[in-house]
Amino acid sequence: MELLKNVISFSEAKRTLLTHLQPLERIERLRLSNAVHRVLARDIVAELHVPPFDRAAMDGYAVRSVDTEGAKPLEPVVLKKTGIVHAGEYPKISITPGTCVQIATGAVMPENSDAVVMIESTECNDEQVSIYSSVRKGENVTRAGEDIKKGSVVLKKGELLTPGKVGALAALGLEYVEVYALPEVALIPTGNEITKPGMKLEPGKIYDVNTYTLSALVSSAGALPFVYEITGDDEQAIEHVLGNALKHDIVVFTGGSSVGERDVLVNVLRKNGEVLYHGIAVKPGKPTLCAIVSGKVVLGMPGYPTSCLTNAYALLLPAIAKLMHVDFVIPEVRAKMGRRVQSTIGRLQFLPVKMDGEIALPAFKESGAITSMAHADGYIEIAENVDVVEKGEEVVVKLFWIARKTS
Amino acid sequence: MELLKNVISFSEAKRTLLTHLQPLERIERLRLSNAVHRVLARDIVAELHVPPFDRAAMDGYAVRSVDTEGAKPLEPVVLKKTGIVHAGEYPKISITPGTCVQIATGAVMPENSDAVVMIESTECNDEQVSIYSSVRKGENVTRAGEDIKKGSVVLKKGELLTPGKVGALAALGLEYVEVYALPEVALIPTGNEITKPGMKLEPGKIYDVNTYTLSALVSSAGALPFVYEITGDDEQAIEHVLGNALKHDIVVFTGGSSVGERDVLVNVLRKNGEVLYHGIAVKPGKPTLCAIVSGKVVLGMPGYPTSCLTNAYALLLPAIAKLMHVDFVIPEVRAKMGRRVQSTIGRLQFLPVKMDGEIALPAFKESGAITSMAHADGYIEIAENVDVVEKGEEVVVKLFWIARKTS
Numbered sequence: 110m111e112l113l114k115n116v117i118s119f120s121e122a123k124r125t126l127l128t129h130l131q132p133l134e135r136i137e138r139l140r141l142s143n144a145v146h147r148v149l150a151r152d153i154v155a156e157l158h159v160p161p162f163d164r165a166a167m168d169g170y171a172v173r174s175v176d177t178e179g180a181k182p183l184e185p186v187v188l189k190k191t192g193i194v195h196a197g198e199y200p201k202i203s204i205t206p207g208t209c210v211q212i213a214t215g216a217v218m219p220e221n222s223d224a225v226v227m228i229e230s231t232e233c234n235d236e237q238v239s240i241y242s243s244v245r246k247g248e249n250v251t252r253a254g255e256d257i258k259k260g261s262v263v264l265k266k267g268e269l270l271t272p273g274k275v276g277a278l279a280a281l282g283l284e285y286v287e288v289y290a291l292p293e294v295a296l297i298p299t300g301n302e303i304t305k306p307g308m309k310l311e312p313g314k315i316y317d318v319n320t321y322t323l324s325a326l327v328s329s330a331g332a333l334p335f336v337y338e339i340t341g342d343d344e345q346a347i348e349h350v351l352g353n354a355l356k357h358d359i360v361v362f363t364g365g366s367s368v369g370e371r372d373v374l375v376n377v378l379r380k381n382g383e384v385l386y387h388g389i390a391v392k393p394g395k396p397t398l399c400a401i402v403s404g405k406v407v408l409g410m411p412g413y414p415t416s417c418l419t420n421a422y423a424l425l426l427p428a429i430a431k432l433m434h435v436d437f438v439i440p441e442v443r444a445k446m447g448r449r450v451q452s453t454i455g456r457l458q459f460l461p462v463k464m465d466g467e468i469a470l471p472a473f474k475e476s477g478a479i480t481s482m483a484h485a486d487g488y489i490e491i492a493e494n495v496d497v498v499e500k501g502e503e504v505v506v507k508l509f510w511i512a513r514k515t516s
Numbered sequence: 517m518e519l520l521k522n523v524i525s526f527s528e529a530k531r532t533l534l535t536h537l538q539p540l541e542r543i544e545r546l547r548l549s550n551a552v553h554r555v556l557a558r559d560i561v562a563e564l565h566v567p568p569f570d571r572a573a574m575d576g577y578a579v580r581s582v583d584t585e586g587a588k589p590l591e592p593v594v595l596k597k598t599g600i601v602h603a604g605e606y607p608k609i610s611i612t613p614g615t616c617v618q619i620a621t622g623a624v625m626p627e628n629s630d631a632v633v634m635i636e637s638t639e640c641n642d643e644q645v646s647i648y649s650s651v652r653k654g655e656n657v658t659r660a661g662e663d664i665k666k667g668s669v670v671l672k673k674g675e676l677l678t679p680g681k682v683g684a685l686a687a688l689g690l691e692y693v694e695v696y697a698l699p700e701v702a703l704i705p706t707g708n709e710i711t712k713p714g715m716k717l718e719p720g721k722i723y724d725v726n727t728y729t730l731s732a733l734v735s736s737a738g739a740l741p742f743v744y745e746i747t748g749d750d751e752q753a754i755e756h757v758l759g760n761a762l763k764h765d766i767v768v769f770t771g772g773s774s775v776g777e778r779d780v781l782v783n784v785l786r787k788n789g790e791v792l793y794h795g796i797a798v799k800p801g802k803p804t805l806c807a808i809v810s811g812k813v814v815l816g817m818p819g820y821p822t823s824c825l826t827n828a829y830a831l832l833l834p835a836i837a838k839l840m841h842v843d844f845v846i847p848e849v850r851a852k853m854g855r856r857v858q859s860t861i862g863r864l865q866f867l868p869v870k871m872d873g874e875i876a877l878p879a880f881k882e883s884g885a886i887t888s889m890a891h892a893d894g895y896i897e898i899a900e901n902v903d904v905v906e907k908g909e910e911v912v913v914k915l916f917w918i919a920r921k922t923s
Contacts, residue, residue, distance in 0.1 A: 141713060142743070145732035159886065160722060166884060197709030199720035215709055215819070215884075217720045256885040264890065271916045272732035272828075273868075273889030276821055279728035280886045284714025302604030302622055306548060307691025313606035313624045315567060321686035325552035325679035336549070412622070414683055421679075438915070440845050461680075477573060477622075478663040479566065479687045482680030483671065508845070509678045 116388035116395060118493065119457040123424055125385050126399055129406050132434045133358060135290035141278055144270050146331055147288035148434040153264040158254035159280045163218040165194075167249040170209040170231055170238055171222035177243040185232075185239035194219060209238055218250060225249035257281070269435055292432035294327045294425075295354035296320050297337040299347065299374065300364035300412065305339060318414045318479050319363035326421050330437065332429045347377045351402065358432055360407040361425065362398075363417055374409050378402060390456045390493070393476040394420035413476035419459040419488060422509075440508045442487075444469035450498045452491040461485035462506055469506050485509070523795035523802060525900065526864040530831055532792050533806055536813050539841045540765060542697035548685055551677050553738055554695035555841040560671040565661035566687045570625040572601075574656040577616040577638055577645055578629035584650040592639075592646035601626060616645055625657060632656035664688070676842055699739040699839035701832075702761035703727050705746045706754060706781065707771035707819065712746060725886050726770035726817065726824045733828050737844065739836045754784045758809065765839055767814040768832065769805075770824055781816050785809060797863045797900065800883035801827035820883035826866040826895060829916075847915045849894075851876035857905045859898040868892035869913055876913050892916070 117125075136150040165171065172188060180186040188209040192202040196215040203220035204210060210219050211233075218225075223246045230242040257263055263277055270278075270288070278286055298320040306316050317339060324334040335357055340346045347362075354360045362374055375398060378384050382402030387409075389397050393416035398409030408425065410417045430437050444462070447470040452458045462469040464486045472485040487508040491498055498504065524532075543557045572578060579595060587593040595616040599609040603622040610627035611617060617626050618640075625632075630653045637649040664670055670684055677685075677695070685693055705727040713723050724746060731741040742764055747753045754769075761767045769781055782805060785791050789809030794816075796804050800823035805816030815832065817824045837844050851869070854877040859865045869876040871893045879892035894915040898905055905911065 141728060142731055145736050157717070160884070161717060162720065166882070195709075196707060197720055199718075215707075215722070251882065251884055256881065256887050263887070270732070271890075272729045272736065273825060273886070273892060273916065275732040276725045276729035276825065276886045277890035279713050279725045280723055280821070282711075282713045282715075282717060282723045300603060300622075302602075304689075306686050306689045308689075310564070310568060310689060311606075313569065313604055315622070316687055316689045318683045318686045321548060322679045322683035324549055325677070325682040329552050329679065414687070418680060418683065438847050440847055474663065475573070475658065477567070477658055479680070479683045480663050480670070483678075483684035485680060509680065 116390045117386050119389055119391045119423070122386055122389045122397070122399065123427060126406065126408075126424060126428055127431055129385070129401055130359070130428055130431050133289055133292060133432050136287050137290050138285050138287050141275060141283055141286050144278075144286050144288055145272060145275055147270050149264055149266055149268045149270065150287045150289050152262050152266050153278060153281070153283075155257045155259050155261050155263050155281055157281065158259045159257035160251055160253060160255070162253050164251050165212040165214055165216050165218060165225045165249065166251045167225050167227040168214050169212060169225045169227040169249065170240070171204060171212040171219050171225055172209045172240070172244065173204055173206065173221060174224040174244050174246045174248065176207060176209075177224070177226060177240050180240045180243040182241045185241045186243075188238050188240060190233065190236045190238050209240075223247060223250070267434055289434055292332040292359065292429050293335055293357040294332055294429065295335045295337060295357040295360045296323050296327070297350055297354060297360065297362045298339045298364055299342060299362055300339070301341050303339055303364060319410065319412070319417045322414065322418045322482070323361060323363060323410070323421050323425070326418070326425070327429065330426055330429050332433060342373050344373055344377050347374060348381065351377060351381065351407070355403050355405050358405070359428060360402075360405060362407070362409045364412045374398065378407060378409070382407070389420075391420070391423075392453065392456050392458045394423075394459070397424070411476070414479040415461065415473070415481040416476045418482050419461070422488070423459060442506050442508060444504055444506050446498050446500055446502045446504050447471070449500045450491070452496055452498070454496050455493055457493050458491040459488050460491060461488045464506065469504055523797045524793050526796055526798045526830070529793055529796045529798075529804070529806065530834060533813065533815075533831060533835055534838055536792070536808055537766070537835055537838050540696050540699060540839050543694050544697050545692050545694050548682060548690055548693050551685075551693050551695055552679060552682055554677050556671055556673055556675045556677065557694045557696050559669050559673050560685060560688070560690075562664045562666050562668050562670050562688055564688065565666045566664035567658055567660060567662065569660050571658050572619040572621055572623050572625060572632045572656065573658045574632050574634040575621050576619060576632045576634040576656065577647070578611060578619040578626050578632055579616045579647070579651065580611055580613065580628060581631040581651050581653045581655065583614060583616075584631070584633060584647050587647045587650045589648045592648045593650075595645050595647060597640065597643045597645050616647075630654060630657070674841055696841055699766065699836050700742055700764040701734045701739055701836065702742045702744060702764040702767045703730050703734070704744040704757055704761060704767065704769045705771055706749060706769055707746070708748050710746055710771060725821045726819070729821065729825045729889070730768060730770060730817070730828050730832070733825070733832070734836065737833055737836050739840060749780050751780055751784050754781060755788065758784060758788065758814070762810050762812050765812070766835060767809075767812060769814070769816045771819045781805065785814060785816070789814070798827070798830075799860065799863050799865045801830075801866070804831070818883070821886040822868065822880070822888040823883045825889050826868070829895070829914075830866060849913050849915060851911055851913050853905050853907055853909045853911050854878070856907045857898070859903055859905070861903050862900055864900050865898040866895050867898060868895045871913065876911055
């Protein structure tokens with residue numbers, strides 16, 4: 110029976126895990142309308158100018174700027190209106206000296222015109238347009254390619270598609286876009302004592318919690334959870350499900366809260382691959398296991414719900430982020446500790462807290478409790494070299510809501 | 517032709533919009549595995565204790581605590597081991613004076629036992645277990661209902677289901693959960709000049725950008741975009757699509773960048789409902805329209821991509837949040853302004869910026885440019901009473917990544 114005496118530090122555990130993972134190179138072709146928050150797998154080179162043509166930036170009259178020279182409020186220049194161009198039309202009229210064409214914002218500039226006099230600086234009687242203000246060449250005109258030049262690199266491989274970037278791809282007329290595939294996370298509940306929610310609970314059994322919290326976390330990170338059926342604590346069953354699950358990008362076992370159960374998993378992993386570590390100097394979440402099997406990272410999470418979920422926030426999320434080519438932005442707030450909390454030198458502590466205004470109140474009950482996490486708004490980290498956080502001390506709370514940004 | 521002379525302030529525009537929206541009361545029943553980030557529509561009352569039974573919190577020996585009195589490292593108490601209980605089993609053995617049962621973490625405490633001696637404080641030879649440390653009644657035991665009491669309210673209506681809260685519902689054995697429906701946002705592109713990405717671009721036309729940026733924003737907020745086909749700038753067509761779109765929770769028209777086009781939409785809205793405002797003192801995004809038709813909010817967004825998207829961040833997101841029973845947490849960073857920026861007194865300005873380390877560089881080109889937003893990391897707000905932001909001045913940048921929290 111192993112008692113997890115050889116634990117490693119949390120930072121080493123995280124570093125070791127991340128070293129064994131590489132950003133996914135698999136590519137998917139998606140409709141642009143489904144691509145928000147995905148990561149570009151190719152540089153995007155513009156195949157057209159944006160805007161595609163010189164266009165009016167204001168409602169008004171398209172003119173030859175030289176014809177407006179000297180126009181003033183009391184000395185207007187009068188031009189003959191020879192037509193009108195709406196947005197979306199291609200103008201057939203050309204501007205000749207002394208003439209102008211009424212034009213809508215966004216419409217194509219007619220041939221020979223080089224500026225727009227805004228409607229507010231004009232007056233129109235029949236076909237006679239009085240221009241009360243002169244315009245420079247190019248005034249109130251957006252030139253073709255001014256926003257995006259044909260042939261330029263608009264967005265680069267690795268950029269996360271925010272709504273604004275999706276818009277740039279739309280402006281280029283792209284219907285599809287190539288992005289990196291999302292990480293597939295296999296979640297395998299183990300333990301003879303656990304029962305799937307919705308089923309009748311037999312005496313001595315408890316409902317599966319960890320598959321649900323981890324699956325929710327994986328989804329909210331934007332990755333894809335693949336939940337396996339509950340597997341009993343025997344080596345053959347675990348070996349079988351492991352073989353199936355290795356097709357995914359990362360494999361996570363949950364459960365096995367007792368030392369004996371953990372031994373079953375560690376034996377299977379030793380037999381099929383290499384165990385990188387088994388035990389982290391962190392509270393809660395010490396009995397966490399990391400192995401490499403057939404080139405894939407396999408994590409064994411602690412069976413206790415709070416331990417499992419805090420370690421998933423601390424270890425599984427950075428792993429997913431790396432596979433996904435992103436960083437997660439975990440919103441943080443500064444708070445004052447609501448009461449004195451003790452910790453242990455040499456061991457990192459994740460303490461779930463509930464926010465009460467600017468006060469952070471410890472929400473931790475025990476590793477086995479699910480309500481520690483259910484009623485918490487976030488958690489604080491108490492470093493390895495800190496043994497006490499005093500009441501009123503300032504702490505940084507990492508909140509349980511995730512956003513993403515380009516890494 | 518209306519020139520939007522009667523503009524209202526941004527804060528009034530936002531307040532007016534939100535006053536006319538109520539959190540959705542529609543309820544959906546979802547599988548728990550699909551419920552992360554959704555909002556509970558009912559209080560959750562526990563129908564069982566969690567844990568459901570008294571259980572061992574450690575691997576060790578279940579004992580009658582009285583039998584361990586006086587046990588010390590050099591004076592162990594010796595008990596007779598009468599069996600073993602694994603997690604998931606229901607123990608048939610009862611503890612009689614002088615006996616103990618080996619027990620795994622999470623296993624049911626046998627009848628008459630009231631404490632667990634941890635394995636590290638024992639030594640076992642055949643059936644003789646030496647106990648080197650006494651235990652108090654209840655030590656290393658988690659009592660039935662200690663985490664969640666049967667009959668108690670575990671989570672309340674209106675709570676956003678974080679992974680931890682999903683876990684609490686799983687612990688109660690719930691397979692389904694009732695949550696509020698997601699807001700449906702109708703997005704209607706209008707304009708004779710716009711073409712759907714993927715189609716050939718005829719002369720004088722441009723690709724639709726706004727439907728794509730807004731749809732991406734709506735999706736990333738967790739709401740449901742319903743994108744309509746491009747509608748030309750005529751009253752009959754707009755009236756027809758409006759009639760269809762009113763089945764959704766909020767209707768958003770995009771396009772109509774010229775004054776004439778805006779008139780078409782405003783006429784249709786006046787005829788069918790009440791226009792609340794048409795013009796906001798904000799840059800960019802002045803020509804924004806808000807109306808009520810058949811009790812539904814209808815927004816007319818400016819046609820220019822940057823104007824449309826900044827106003828969507830500033831107005832549409834809070835509207836969606838209210839419909840959704842949540843607040844969006846928009847991550848903010850402090851930065852120093854990279855160059856002097858002028859603004860106009862009396863008008864709020866949204867300025868897209870690109871982050872370069874701790875420096876915020878203005879990314880704004882012109883309202884018609886999409887790259888302003890595509891290359892920006894976020895935006896700053898320059899208040900109505902500020903006419904200049906100096907180079908080096910500290911600003912708060914709202915980043916373009918969204919997270920959610922319970923409102």
